[in-house]
Structure formats: C-alpha cells, structure tokens
Amino acid sequence: MRNLLDFLLKYINLIVFIILEGIALALLGTANNYHNSRFINGVRGMTIGIEKQLMKIRTYFVLREINQTLASENISLRHHIELLEKQEDKLFFFVSDTSKQQWYQYTLAEVIDNSVSRQKNYFTLNKGLRDGLSTEMAVTSGDAVAGVVVGCTDNFSVAMSLLNLDFRLSARIKSSGYFGSLSWDGRNDTQAILTEIPQHITINQGDTVETTGYSAIFPEGIMIGTISDFERTGSDFYKITVSLMTDFRKLHYVNVIGNLKKAEQVGLEKQFE
Amino acid sequence: MINNIFRFGLIFILLILFQVLLFNNINFSGYVNPYVYILFILLLPVELPAWLVLILSFITGLVVDFFSTSLGMHTASTVMAGFIRPYVLQVISPRDGYEPGSEPSMFTYGARWFFIYTTIMVLAHHLVLFYVEVFRLTDFFRTLFRVLLSSLFSIAFIMLIEHFRKRK
Numbered sequence: 226m227r228n229l230l231d232f233l234l235k236y237i238n239l240i241v242f243i244i245l246e247g248i249a250l251a252l253l254g255t256a257n258n259y260h261n262s263r264f265i266n267g268v269r270g271m272t273i274g275i276e277k278q279l280m281k282i283r284t285y286f287v288l289r290e291i292n293q294t295l296a297s298e299n300i301s302l303r304h305h306i307e308l309l310e311k312q313e314d315k316l317f318f319f320v321s322d323t324s325k326q327q328w329y330q331y332t333l334a335e336v337i338d339n340s341v342s343r344q345k346n347y348f349t350l351n352k353g354l355r356d357g358l359s360t361e362m363a364v365t366s367g368d369a370v371a372g373v374v375v376g377c378t379d380n381f382s383v384a385m386s387l388l389n390l391d392f393r394l395s396a397r398i399k400s401s402g403y404f405g406s407l408s409w410d411g412r413n414d415t416q417a418i419l420t421e422i423p424q425h426i427t428i429n430q431g432d433t434v435e436t437t438g439y440s441a442i443f444p445e446g447i448m449i450g451t452i453s454d455f456e457r458t459g460s461d462f463y464k465i466t467v468s469l470m471t472d473f474r475k476l477h478y479v480n481v482i483g484n485l486k487k488a489e490q491v492g493l494e495k496q497f498e
Numbered sequence: 499m500i501n502n503i504f505r506f507g508l509i510f511i512l513l514i515l516f517q518v519l520l521f522n523n524i525n526f527s528g529y530v531n532p533y534v535y536i537l538f539i540l541l542l543p544v545e546l547p548a549w550l551v552l553i554l555s556f557i558t559g560l561v562v563d564f565f566s567t568s569l570g571m572h573t574a575s576t577v578m579a580g581f582i583r584p585y586v587l588q589v590i591s592p593r594d595g596y597e598p599g600s601e602p603s604m605f606t607y608g609a610r611w612f613f614i615y616t617t618i619m620v621l622a623h624h625l626v627l628f629y630v631e632v633f634r635l636t637d638f639f640r641t642l643f644r645v646l647l648s649s650l651f652s653i654a655f656i657m658l659i660e661h662f663r664k665r666k
Contacts, residue, residue: 237548237549238548238549238552238581238584241548241549241552241553242552242577242580242581245552245553245555245556245573245577246574246577246578246581248556248573249556249559249570249573249574249577250570250574251570252563252569252570252573253569253570253571253573253574253630254570272564272565279519338567340566340567342531343568343631344631344632345631347567349567383567390632411632411637412640
C-alpha cells in the first residue's frame with residue numbers, strides 16, 4: 226500500500242497529464258465527427274449570446290454590400306418568375322397532382338459565426354428547428370453552394386462548410402453532363418477539387434460546375450463554381466481544380482433548402498441497396 | 499495568495515477575450531492564426547505544483563475550445579504545453595536559479611530569457627494543435643509551414659503584450 230502511494234506521488238504529474246490528454250483526445254474524437262456535431266451545438270448555446278451581439282456590430286459595416294447582393298438576387302428572381310408564368314399555361318389543376326406540389330422549401334438565415342482558416346470549417350445559422358430547419362438540409366449563398374446543415378437546436382443550426390475535409394458533394398460539368406465527386410483539399414478557401422471525371426471527355430477552363438441532385442440534399446443545377454485548372458493524373462480520371470463561386474469570407478445571408486420529398490426518395494433507394 | 503488568484507483570474511479573462519474577440523478573427527490566408535492565450539500558462543508562478551499547472555492548462559484549452567467550435571483541439575495542445583513547462587523551465591533556468599515566489603515574466607528575467615522561453619512553449623503548443631487539427635500526415639510540410647508561420651505571429655504578439663504589461 227505504502228509502495229503504491231509512493232509510486233502514485235512520484236508519477237503524479239505524468240498520471241494527471243495522461244488523464245487530461247486522454248479526456249482531450251476523447252472529446253476530439255466524439256465532438257468533431259460529422260454526425261456528432263450536435264454535441265458542439267449544445268456547447269455553443271453558452272457562447273452564442275456573445276456571438277450574436279458581435280454579429281450585430283459586424284453586420285452594420287457590410288450593409289452596403291448586402292444591399293447590392295440582395296438587389297441583384299431580386300432581379301434574377303424576377304426573371305425566374307417571368308419564365309415560370311409563361312410556362313404555366315394551365316391555371317387550374319388537381320390538388321393531388323404531384324407535379325404541381327412544392328418540392329423544395331426555402332428559408333433565409335443569417336450566418337452568425339463562421340470560419341475559413343481551419344481544416345474542418347463550420348458556420349452557425351440564426352435559425353433552428355422552430356423555423357423548420359433540420360439536419361441534412363442544403364445551404365446556399367446567393368445562388369451557389371455553401372454547405373450542409375449538420376446540427377440543429379431550437380433556435381440555431383450548425384452547418385458544415387464546403388471548406389471541410391469531410392465534405393463530399395456529387396457535382397457535374399454543365400456542358401457535358403459528366404458527374405464526379407467534389408471535395409476540398411484544405412489548401413485554399415477559394416478552390417475545391419473535382420475528381421472521377423473520365424479523361425476521354427473534353428473539358429475547358431471556365432466550364433461551369435453544378436450540383437447533380439443525386440444526393441437528395443441539394444436541388445439539381447445549383448452553381449458550384451468554374452473550372453480554373455485541370456491535370457491528367459496517372460489514373461483514368463482528371464484532377465480538376467474548381468474555383469468556387471461562393472466567397473466564404475463574406476458569407477452573410479444564406480438560403481437553407483429542404484427537400485420535401487427526400488424521405489420518399491431515400492426510402493425507395495434503400496430498398497435496392 | 500488570494501491576491502494572486504484574483505490577478506491570474508483577471509489575466510485569464512483578458513487573454514481569453516483577446517483571443518476570442520480579436521485573434522480568432524484574423525484568418526489571414528489560412529496560414530496565420532496567432533494563439534496568444536497560451537501566455538496565461540507561461541505566466542503561472544514557477545513554484546506552482548506541476549499537476550495544478552496541468553489542470554489550469556486543461557481549463558484554459560477547454561474554454562478556448564468552447565468559443566471556437568473545436569472541442570478537444572486546444573485542450574490537447576494546452577495540456578501538452580502545461581506538461582512540458584516544468585522541463586522547459588528546468589533546462590533554461592537562469593544561473594542563480596529562480597527566485598522564490600517569482601513568476602516567469604519578461605519583467606523578472608529579462609526580454610532575452612523570456613523570448614527563448616516563449617519560443618519553445620509556443621512551438622510545442624502549435625505543433626500539437628495544428629497536427630491534431632489535420633489529424634493525418636499527408637501534406638506534412640504544409641502543416642509544418644502553418645505551424646512555423648503562426649508561431650512567428652503568436653510569439654510576436656505575446657512579446658508585445660508582455661512588453662506593455664511590464665510597464666504597469
């Protein structure tokens with residue numbers, strides 16, 4: 226017993242170190258996983274009050290730019306309305322006609338905390354479950370991809386930014402229709418990498434890259450960016466550098482897009498797995 | 499004693515505020531992220547038992563983690579910094595040893611000594627922090643570059659803060 230106590234006293238520092246470092250690494254393992262980011266969310270409740278006050282101040286300085294983006298967005302939306310009204314030749318249709326049902330639900334949210342400097346970036350939105358948000362909803366800024374909601378509380382949500390090593394997105398080249406997988410390599414907050422595009426097709430710098438809608442999270446045809454560079458690697462695929470359309474340093478107002486028919490699609494797909 | 503607790507409490511709060519409100523928002527090109535809150539661990543009295551330093555380091559890291567959505571990252575690195583602190587102090591101890599009851603500050607042992615002390619501690623802290631963050635060994639040298647560049651800025655800011663603190 227005495228020996229044991231002596232031993233403990235002698236190595237007390239090392240023991241405390243191992244215990245605390247163990248706790249830290251355990252936290253790291255559980256808290257930074259894609260699906261467990263809800264845990265961070267809970268912790269965030271404590272600091273969110275301060276962040277909100279700070280955001281109010283920051284907002285004031287970028288009002289001018291925000292006005293401009295909102296105005297340009299208004300214009301593009303008006304164009305859409307115009308197009309749709311022309312297409313809609315029938316004024317009456319059955320309520321049960323599924324082709325006329327709403328497919329996607331849009332919510333405007335404000336980014337109240339954001340980072341671009343880490344390898345696994347997340348941002349926080351000021352809306353949550355009470356505003357109809359839930360996990361696995363798409364987040365777009367302007368008309369371009371920004372991230373995916375990964376955790377929600379009643380009033381707040383945390384979204385995984387496209388600038389996150391864990392982020393994967395099914396993307397296609399608009400001109401040819403070939404699709405591949407888009408991810409971020411952690412180097413530059415204005416660029417991402419598109420892989421799995423076979424080398425036999427021709428691509429050009431400046432080609433548009435957009436979402437495919439295969440994942441049931443993002444609607445089809447949302448802009449991601451343009452091809453800024455590509456190289457032929459040793460394998461059969463290109464390695465394409467996409468310069469992103471979203472400026473993640475200026476992320477402010479975002480659209481959260483929920484797929485109302487997601488459960489149906491995923492349920493059907495599951496039967497064949 | 500009580501006086502000291504208040505003093506370090508104040509230093510702690512000020513440094514955390516500095517870190518969270520100012521330095522966390524620098525985000526310069528993804529390579530420069532100064533972390534100055536580690537100054538709190540540097541300044542703890544020399545005679546403080548090592549296990550207490552470890553626990554205080556743990557709390558410091560945890561608080562910073564809460565504010566930056568990176569639970570565990572800062573904690574792991576501050577605990578590591580707290581662990582090596584006694585050994586660093588031993589290796590670079592001044593010729594006459596440490597005065598009883600003193601704290602390892604620029605004011606007590608001079609700018610040159612404090613610079614060496616800061617450099618070793620900041621490098622150790624940043625090494626753990628950045629490698630734990632990426633958690634893989636691909637792009638080893640790019641991460642190393644980030645460590646060195648951020649350390650440079652952290653050290654500069656710590657020296658600056660300490661310089662102004664000294665006058666008071």
